[in-house]
Amino acid sequence: MFQGEFSNNMDEKGRVSIPAPFRDTLRTHHTDGQLFITRSHNTDCLIAYPTREWKRLQAAVKEMPAKLRPHFKRAVITPSQLFSPDKQGRILLACALRQHASLSRSVHFAGTGETFEIWDKASWDKQLVTDLAALQDFELDM
Amino acid sequence: MFQGEFSNNMDEKGRVSIPAPFRDTLRTHHTDGQLFITRSHNTDCLIAYPTREWKRLQAAVKEMPAKLRPHFKRAVITPSQLFSPDKQGRILLACALRQHASLSRSVHFAGTGETFEIWDKASWDKQLVTDLAALQDFELDM
DNA sequence: GGTAAATTCCCCACGATTCCCCACTAAATC
DNA sequence: GATTTAGTGGGGAATCGTGGGGAATTTACC
Numbered sequence: 001m002f003q004g005e006f007s008n009n010m011d012e013k014g015r016v017s018i019p020a021p022f023r024d025t026l027r028t029h030h031t032d033g034q035l036f037i038t039r040s041h042n043t044d045c046l047i048a049y050p051t052r053e054w055k056r057l058q059a060a061v062k063e064m065p066a067k068l069r070p071h072f073k074r075a076v077i078t079p080s081q082l083f084s085p086d087k088q089g090r091i092l093l094a095c096a097l098r099q100h101a102s103l104s105r106s107v108h109f110a111g112t113g114e115t116f117e118i119w120d121k122a123s124w125d126k127q128l129v130t131d132l133a134a135l136q137d138f139e140l141d142m
Numbered sequence: 143m144f145q146g147e148f149s150n151n152m153d154e155k156g157r158v159s160i161p162a163p164f165r166d167t168l169r170t171h172h173t174d175g176q177l178f179i180t181r182s183h184n185t186d187c188l189i190a191y192p193t194r195e196w197k198r199l200q201a202a203v204k205e206m207p208a209k210l211r212p213h214f215k216r217a218v219i220t221p222s223q224l225f226s227p228d229k230q231g232r233i234l235l236a237c238a239l240r241q242h243a244s245l246s247r248s249v250h251f252a253g254t255g256e257t258f259e260i261w262d263k264a265s266w267d268k269q270l271v272t273d274l275a276a277l278q279d280f281e282l283d284m
Numbered sequence: 285g286g287t288a289a290a291t292t293c294c295c296c297a298c299g300a301t302t303c304c305c306c307a308c309t310a311a312a313t314c
Numbered sequence: 315g316a317t318t319t320a321g322t323g324g325g326g327a328a329t330c331g332t333g334g335g336g337a338a339t340t341t342a343c344c
């Protein structure tokens with residue numbers, strides 16, 4: 001399980017460290033240790049899928065409305081990049097991906113269970129304000 | 143597998159480098175290293191097929207509705223060109239193909255699994271905007 | 285048919301980027 | 315306080331993209 005949020009800095013060469021806890025779950029729960037990183041189709045962030053989850057996504061593509069499929073393939077499947085973090089646990093994101101999430105120096109990692117998201121810190125903070133506002137009048141009953 | 147997106151520049155002689163990762167998969171997964179490049183029948187791009195996939199396409203042509211077959215043959219099969227990248231991994235596209243994809247200087251390569259697409263960068267960007275807009279309200283359930 | 289021009293092909297060379305390794309610092313752990 | 319671990323920076327080798335030169339081939343034109 002990927003959970004928690006972490007901020008790391010991207011250096012001048014464009015490298016960012018994957019937070020150590022995420023690297024751990026990747027190593028222990030996902031045998032090949034590989035990550036598919038791609039755009040989120042409806043938010044300004046990237047999503048990282050371990051191989052098993054990536055396969056589930058590909059299966060989901062086959063189930064989605066046929067009209068949307070080519071859009072989804074171009075926007076999400078094609079730009080995906082396969083990573084196995086280097087010895088220092090860092091990855092180097094391709095330009096197209098960096099741009100989609102408007103990543104600058106401060107990069108925010110957010111665990112979402114079976115996958116995790118990669119945000120520009122500023123975008124994340126902004127998003128969070130929206131999220132809290134939307135929930136203002138909502139009472140959870142449980 | 144061809145995956146990821148890459149932009150390369152076409153020089154004045156009309157040569158473009160095939161992205162190195164694509165050259166790799168071509169070398170390792172496709173013994174003859176040859177590429178059939180032709181127009182896409184329904185988008186403004188070119189599609190590159192390794193020999194094995196090209197054969198599958200030809201088989202598919204035989205299965206398609208008889209009414210469409212001659213159209214498809216003329217539009218897609220005829221204009222195809224066979225390439226084996228030069229020592230530097232470059233190819234020289236014929237004029238007809240270049241025109242169909244409106245290729246100018248910046249050329250975009252998009253991996254789509256067993257094949258890859260060749261786009262003019264500007265067209266690709268435009269297409270991507272459309273794609274993301276179409277997916278805006280779509281929720282993936284997986 | 286012969287000459288000139290243009291195109292294609294093959295090779296080399298340069299600059300930028302990427303990859304891989306090592307090292308430093310700060311924080312956490314014992 | 316010593317040791318480990320995480321995040322970050324930098325150096326050097328290798329690779330990749332790209333430009334250009336010249337030979338070979340093709341095309342155009344007289």
